[in-house]
Amino acid sequence: MTATAERNPSNYQDFTVIRPGRHLGAEIRGIDLSEPLDDRTFARMAMAFFDNEVIVFRNQKITPEQQIAFTRRFGVLEQHVRKEHRLDGYPEILIVSNVLNEQGKAIGVEDAGRFWHSDLSYKREPSLLSALYALEVPVKNGIVLGHTDFASTTAAYDTLSGEMKQRLQDLKNVHSYRYYRARNIQAQKEEQARGQRTVHEHVLTPEQIASVPDSEAPIARTHPVTGRKGLFINEAHTSHIPGLPKAEGDALLAELCAHVIKPEFRYAHQWQAGDLLMWDNAAAQHKANFDYELPLRRLMHRTTVRGPAVA
Numbered sequence: 001m002t003a004t005a006e007r008n009p010s011n012y013q014d015f016t017v018i019r020p021g022r023h024l025g026a027e028i029r030g031i032d033l034s035e036p037l038d039d040r041t042f043a044r045m046a047m048a049f050f051d052n053e054v055i056v057f058r059n060q061k062i063t064p065e066q067q068i069a070f071t072r073r074f075g076v077l078e079q080h081v082r083k084e085h086r087l088d089g090y091p092e093i094l095i096v097s098n099v100l101n102e103q104g105k106a107i108g109v110e111d112a113g114r115f116w117h118s119d120l121s122y123k124r125e126p127s128l129l130s131a132l133y134a135l136e137v138p139v140k141n142g143i144v145l146g147h148t149d150f151a152s153t154t155a156a157y158d159t160l161s162g163e164m165k166q167r168l169q170d171l172k173n174v175h176s177y178r179y180y181r182a183r184n185i186q187a188q189k190e191e192q193a194r195g196q197r198t199v200h201e202h203v204l205t206p207e208q209i210a211s212v213p214d215s216e217a218p219i220a221r222t223h224p225v226t227g228r229k230g231l232f233i234n235e236a237h238t239s240h241i242p243g244l245p246k247a248e249g250d251a252l253l254a255e256l257c258a259h260v261i262k263p264e265f266r267y268a269h270q271w272q273a274g275d276l277l278m279w280d281n282a283a284a285q286h287k288a289n290f291d292y293e294l295p296l297r298r299l300m301h302r303t304t305v306r307g308p309a310v311a
């Protein structure tokens with residue numbers, strides 16, 4: 001974890017929470033995820049998670065079965081639309097990686113998290129939380145690359161003016177996987193034209209695309225667990241704000257997205273192999289950083305828990 005200790009450590013009896021981020025981000029010490037957690041410890045840990053929006057358990061040694069069993073305690077696990085990048089035998093695990101197989105094909109999603117987003121926000125039942133387990137991290141000259149940035153959408157909402165909160169009250173936004181794919185493919189082409197890294201993109205079938213139709217959600221969304229309001233709008237998936245003229249909608253989208261990622265709402269996670277990092281998709285957005293390339297390898301396993309339907 002980076003950043004100064006601005007929040008105090010707390011003792012939850014069975015484990016300790018260290019809070020380096022100002023609004024979000026905490027390290028939980030004293031829990032071994034390869035062992036089943038008793039219900040009381042699990043409930044306290046879940047409380048610490050929703051209080052802190054992003055948490056890390058360092059130095060974990062877990063199998064895919066153990067990651068699935070642990071995250072399943074929070075709810076139903078999703079099977080990602082990109083089935084070509086699910087872990088063999090474990091469809092609940094999405095591989096996030098820049099590693100290529102012997103045929104030169106990407107074994108996982110190479111550019112997950114290119115834009116600020118929350119996972120699966122384009123679903124009618126958007127993800128509640130994700131857990132990313134780091135098996136390999138890229139290290140150059142002793143420095144770990146490929147950190148992940150997070151921003152608290154609840155802290156961002158809290159600081160909006162009363163007038164803006166009023167304006168957002170009845171507004172919705174459309175989250176679209178198709179829109180995201182088009183943006184992502186355009187960004188990949190631009191990178192290639194600049195002579196930057198090549199993403200080995202797998203073309204999705206029409207059935208895959210059809211399985212993730214657009215979905216409408218409130219911009220100011222009430223968190224399904226904590227009841228806090230947060231900004232549920234992001235640059236990756238929000239295609240437009242229905243009911244507003246395009247120029248006005250685009251301007252509002254840009255204003256809100258820029259607001260969420262202001263430095264005061266941020267936490268940067270510096271990875272270590274063995275980290276199990278969990279983030280609350282209803283309270284935080286995130287973005288990956290691609291400052292590494294093969295032969296530096298990054299290999300992670302993600303599980304994603306389904307949340308309740310948005311109203």
Ligand code: SIN
Pocket residue numbers: 096112113114119146147148286287288289300302
């Ligand atoms: C993601 O967006 O799920 C991946 C984030 C990362 O690889 O840092």
